[in-house]
Amino acid sequence: MYDFAVLMDWLAFAFRWLHVITAMAWIGASFYFIALDLMLKPADDLPEGATGEEWEVHGGGFYNTVKYNVAPARLPEHLTWHKWQSYWTWLSGAVLLMLVYWGGAEMFLIDYDKIELTAFQAILISGGSLAIGWVLYDFLCKSALGNHPTALMLLLFVILVVMSWGYNQVFTGRAALLHLGAFTATIMTANVFFIIMPNQRIVVKDLKDGRVPDAKYGKIAKLRSTHNNYLTLPVIFLMLSNHYPLSFGTEYAWIIASLVFLLGVLIRHYFNSMHAGKGRPHWTWGASAVIFVAIMWLSAIPMYRDYDYEAEVIVPEPLDYIVASAGFDDVRNTVLGRCSMCHQAEPVWPGLHWPPRAVRLDDDAQIALNARAIYLHAGLSHAMPPGNITGMSDEERRLIVQWYRGLDAEVAELAN
Numbered sequence: 001m002y003d004f005a006v007l008m009d010w011l012a013f014a015f016r017w018l019h020v021i022t023a024m025a026w027i028g029a030s031f032y033f034i035a036l037d038l039m040l041k042p043a044d045d046l047p048e049g050a051t052g053e054e055w056e057v058h059g060g061g062f063y064n065t066v067k068y069n070v071a072p073a074r075l076p077e078h079l080t081w082h083k084w085q086s087y088w089t090w091l092s093g094a095v096l097l098m099l100v101y102w103g104g105a106e107m108f109l110i111d112y113d114k115i116e117l118t119a120f121q122a123i124l125i126s127g128g129s130l131a132i133g134w135v136l137y138d139f140l141c142k143s144a145l146g147n148h149p150t151a152l153m154l155l156l157f158v159i160l161v162v163m164s165w166g167y168n169q170v171f172t173g174r175a176a177l178l179h180l181g182a183f184t185a186t187i188m189t190a191n192v193f194f195i196i197m198p199n200q201r202i203v204v205k206d207l208k209d210g211r212v213p214d215a216k217y218g219k220i221a222k223l224r225s226t227h228n229n230y231l232t233l234p235v236i237f238l239m240l241s242n243h244y245p246l247s248f249g250t251e252y253a254w255i256i257a258s259l260v261f262l263l264g265v266l267i268r269h270y271f272n273s274m275h276a277g278k279g280r281p282h283w284t285w286g287a288s289a290v291i292f293v294a295i296m297w298l299s300a301i302p303m304y305r306d307y308d309y310e311a312e313v314i315v316p317e318p319l320d321y322i323v324a325s326a327g328f329d330d331v332r333n334t335v336l337g338r339c340s341m342c343h344q345a346e347p348v349w350p351g352l353h354w355p356p357r358a359v360r361l362d363d364d365a366q367i368a369l370n371a372r373a374i375y376l377h378a379g380l381s382h383a384m385p386p387g388n389i390t391g392m393s394d395e396e397r398r399l400i401v402q403w404y405r406g407l408d409a410e411v412a413e414l415a416n
Contacts, residue, residue, distance in 0.1 A: 005372055005404075006380065012099045019092040023239075026085035027232055033082070034229045038275040040067050048073060070215050075207045083197055090189035093239075097182060101126065101175055107369050111172040125170060126179060133163065133183045134190045141195075141223065149223060156227070160184065160261055164254040173248035174241070174358065180257050181238030184231050191224040229272070233264035245358040252298040259291050259298075266291075322368040327403035334399060335361050335374060338390040375404035 040052030051069040055062065101109045105119035109126065117125075137156065145152045163183055167176035199217035206213040237260045241247045247256055270284040322328065341348050343355045344362035359373070360366040367374065377384040378392065379400030385392055 005376060008099060008103065009376055012096060015092050015095045015099065019089060019096055022085055022088040022092060023236075026089045027236070029082050029085055030225075030228060030232060034225070034272065035275040036065060037067065038272055039277070040065075070213045070218055071203050071207050075204065079204070081197070081200075083192055086189050086192040090185060093182065093185060097126070097178075101178065104372075107372075109171055109175045111170070111175075115170055117170070122171070129163070129167075129179065130183055130186045133159075134186055137187050138190070138194070146220075146223065149226070153227070153230070157261060161254075161258045164257045168251075168254040173250065173253045174245075177238050177241040177248045177253060177257050181235050181241075184235050184238070188228045188231055188235070191228055195224050196221045230265050230268050231261075233267055234261045237264070243357070245354055245356070246299040247295075249354060249358040250299055250301065252301065256295050256298055259295050263288055263291050320368070322371055322407060323364045325403070325407050327399065327406060328364075328367075330399045331374070331403045332364065332367055334392070334396045335367055335378075338385055338392045338396065339374075339378065341390070342385075371404060371407065375400060379404060 036054055039054050041054065042051075043053050046053060047066065047068075049068045049070065049072060050066050053064060053066045055064055057063070102119075102123045105122050109122045110117050110119070136159065140146075140152060140155060145155065160180070160183075164176070164180050167179045167183075170176075171179060199221050203213040203217055234257075237247075238257065241257075247253065250256070266284040266288045270281055274280050340362045342352055343359050343366075345355070345360060347353070347355055355361075359370060361370060361374070379397050382388060382397075
């Protein structure tokens with residue numbers, strides 16, 4: 001049974017790696033084409049149907065790119081489709097969501113201080129919210145609002161703020177920000193899969209059949225691509241936020257996430273304006289700095305409050321048996337002696353104001369909730385403590401491994 005924990009951790013690593021690689025490819029292509037589209041310039045010798053061209057130099061070569069407003073009169077045999085970067089980014093992210101947050105719902109997804117949910121209920125909310133988000137967004141884009149891009153973007157921002165607040169009422173802070181990112185990324189990939197690519201296929205088919213393509217398909221695709229362009233930077237922040245407890249370990253995490261969307265819009269506005277030759281709106285950097293300072297202030301508010309850290313933490317079912325398991329007392333003593341100086345409500349290690357990654361290991365309940373992480377990071381590997389700064393011995397690591405493996409055996413017995 002213990003090998004399953006190792007396998008799951010390596011699977012999560014593999015899909016996270018795939019997720020990062022495909023995301024870089026998608027974001028890079030997206031940013032490049034948006035910049036290219038904005039930098040296009042008219043010329044006297046453009047082919048029929050072309051609206052602009054751009055000359056570029058890279059890697060010792062010169063490139064001449066020509067854009068056709070609808071499509072060229074003759075379609076070449078070779079046509080490169082930019083879609084798989086988007087698809088694989090979403091698919092790998094979906095698998096990660098299942099492995100980490102659905103598979104570890106009791107630890108990473110459910111916040112028992114907010115609402116008591118079963119793992120199934122939490123997973124249902126998680127997956128259902130992503131699907132509902134796309135349906136609502138797509139409906140708004142196809143409504144009369146589609147002809148008013150600015151109003152549509154403002155309404156989309158309102159929806160994102162509401163979702164940010166809603167996720168924070170149900171999930172842990174870490175899961176809430178991650179789900180807001182997944183909510184937005186689902187919209188972006190669905191734009192590619194359900195709207196942009198089908199419209200491109202219609203245009204290609206019309207050309208092959210000798211018909212003149214309708215320009216409306218390009219207009220629709222352009223609207224969705226623009227939305228994707230402005231949503232990209234916030235999604236990157238939200239996907240990385242689980243590494244920074246300052247962003248999610250506060251009751252104001254939903255406001256922080258909302259402000260991040262404004263940051264992303266301001267930054268993209270600067271670069272889009274620059275690429276379009278409309279000048280460099282430097283005021284956007286000043287506004288971004290103000291918003292970032294506001295985010296920093298919101299994240300630091302908990303530092304100036306007094307909390308009752310002695311309040312009892314209840315171990316949720318079905319993890320209460322861990323505290324009573326064989327070997328738990330030895331592991332508790334090891335964790336309290338080697339880990340809790342950093343991983344407690346008020347860390348005593350110099351320079352730490354919060355426990356790293358918001359993981360507490362200062363009582364039985366928290367140790368039980370983090371059993372698998374303790375086994376992987378301090379028992380099976382030497383990842384923790386960092387540099388073995390607290391001097392955890394090989395014997396103590398052996399006790400952790402022995403305890404967890406025996407614990408898994410108990411789980412298997414209970415399951416039968």
